[in-house]
Amino acid sequence: MLKHRNISITGAATALALVIGLAAGSADAETLRVGIGAADLSTADPARATQTQDVALVSWMFNGLVRFPPGSADPASIEPDLAESWETSDDGLVWTFHLRDGVKFHGDFGTLTAGDVVYTLNRAKNPETSSFANDYAAFENIEAIDPLTVRITLSEPVPGFLGLVANYHGGNIISQKAAEQYGDDFKNHPIGTGPFMFDKTVTQQAAHLVAFPDYFRGAPQIDDIDYEFIPSDSSRELAFRSGELDLIYGKREQQWVDQAKSWGNATIDIFAPGEFRTLHLNMNHPPLDNLKVREAIAHAVNVDQLIQFVGADVAHKGCSVVPPGYLGEDCAAGGYGYDLALAKSLLSEAGFEDGLDLSAVVSSSSSQQPVMEVIQAQLAEAGINLDMQIVDHPTYHSQIREDASDIVFYGAARFPVADSYLTQFYDSASIVGTPTAVTNFSHCDVADAEIQAARVASDPEEQKKLWAEAQQKIFDAVCSVPLFELMQVWVQTDGLDLGYELKGSLNLAPPITEKTTLTR
Structure with missing residues (x-):
């Protein structure tokens, strides 16, 4: 040292x-x-x-x-x-x-x-x-x-x-x-x-x-x-x-947290805000421009299994594209739900009865690669072969912003108001590769009107209504698959x-x- x-x-x-x-x-x-x-x-x-x-x-x-x-x-x-x-x-x-x-x-x-x-x-x-x-x-x-x-x-x-x-x-x-x-x-x-x-x-x-x-x-x-x-x-x-x-940055997995609790002379801190893990589906890359293909992916992902893998203390399931607990989060759409038979049927309807190949740039980080390996296995059961290109974390950040990935697994914590997430991930002005790029990896543009109208609404109730409408449109278009909020884990000496x-x-x-x- x-x-x-x-x-x-x-x-x-x-x-x-x-x-x-x-x-x-x-x-x-x-x-x-x-x-x-x-x-x-x-x-x-x-x-x-x-x-x-x-x-x-x-x-x-x-x-x-x-x-x-x-x-x-x-x-x-x-x-x-x-x-x-x-x-x-x-x-x-x-x-x-x-x-x-x-x-x-x-x-x-x-x-x-x-x-x-x-x-x-x-x-x-x-x-x-x-x-x-x-x-x-x-x-x-x-x-x-x-x-x-x-x-x-x-x-x-x-x-x-x-x-x-x-x-x-x-x-x-x-x-x-x-x-x-x-x-x-x-x-x-x-x-x-x-x-x-x-x-x-x-x-x-x-x-x-x-x-x-x-x-x-x-x-x-x-x-x-x-x-x-x-x-x-x-x-x-x-x-x-x-x-x-x-003081150390901990491993955000239940098994690791449970082990750390037995060390002695150590305090485990698990705290908010979690980084909201989401699968962003790049609609600019065929065949992800096909709604049925995106729906198939959404139904092939078993979020409950992911949470079981990561651990209930550190992973909290999401119900919308807006993270849990954010002002304006709306769960009316109810999530996609794991349904392997439906996923296979949708792929067949889209013309991919023999399956399809996709690629993803994936960070070697311990909070990313293991989870993506589980998702890769889940998609394989539906006939979707996900070729994962494992890179170091800085390279991952660079390549996903260059539009190099069909699917982007991304986690982020933002100021806990719906506007911050909707604007940065789902407003067309934030699409990667554009002059105003932020983190819209899916090229989603279906809710621009609602997102922008909510930003100028003076009535809080009208604002929440517009945010809810935006979330419903993004859900219907399957711009992304919301997964779970991954909490922060740090360990400090007593x-x-x-x-x-x-x-x-x-x-x-x-x-x-x-x-x-x-x-x-």
Whole structure:
């Protein structure tokens, strides 16, 4: 494991230092050692961070105008962060935020001003600099009224607006001065206002963060964080059990969770939001342009068997293309239902009585490949041969965005409002390979009118009605097959006190805050 502090003490001074260290206990500066299930960091730029290892690291370095309290993913609990207060117009189109005075950026980049917020949000809405630009399309005007006041004018009401300016994805506020200084290399020199600041990375080994002593909520009690890239589940487990790691990304399988519960000196955290696993059927690739073929696939997949395989503690069945628990989720369509005889009959009606061949780019990740192997076996029973091209996780992300796969198995957690999922996965503006691409892997375009109308609806009940209609149309077209929500699983040593109760984290990892402590 990497060691990032080099302290040279000799002779009697060494002995004295050891005695003092033992007596001080938790008062000593501590290094939190975290093991993440990835081979490397992709980016530390919050506007580009989409993969779990990136999002988790970013969350410890940045703040939003508002925030989800540590340990919560509930939109109803959003509270002030860099903004002390805010107000909105009656029509929900104008939002005014009043910033805290004197909040410092990391390093020598000065204090936060309204200009930094304006710059950050304009950058978040620009598809050339942000992976979340579509989310901010309605941000018509972002202006600094004075050095500590920001006004955002929307072209239309935005469901879950506060989630877009929270400490999540493009809502993380960056230093304008740093972004302009580093340009495209900002991803390797991220400057925020959070409790920890970026130090360095060692390719395919670790990233290192250090405590930010001038953090506006108070200096962190942990000295630094070693964030080690360990893609092997067994290697992370071994390092944790031997005391080399304090916090690890767990394997999201019931059998592994049950085993981890017996380790001793460890706490297993299973928390929301789950990443909603979905099979996206690429209607741009024949024969998936045939509705009966898509219906056959939907009825050949046994979701209950998948949940049994993954485990009831970590996998929760979905009933719609919108994940469980999201505002606007509608289960009226009732799901496709496993019916092997019907699947074979539909294939025959479509002209494939002798079966058909499909291909899928599949990540070698332990949360993907094993599940896809079960799905592959299920489809084979219906006469569908799925050729799986197993690649590493970064290559998987690249290829599915290049429209290289007939079927895309994808899991994602988004701000828990129906609009976020419908817009990113089922609005035609989000189709992969287009200038405004997000994650519409199925090329679905059947519910554009309802999705867009719901976005501007001022009546909450009308909005829910439109979301329900959109979900029904997507269900009828079989753009995708909803599977299950895969919960987050992390394991922490009993000596780690996060400083809050962990119920959820939109950034997919336990928040490490100024209140987090560690004793060994």
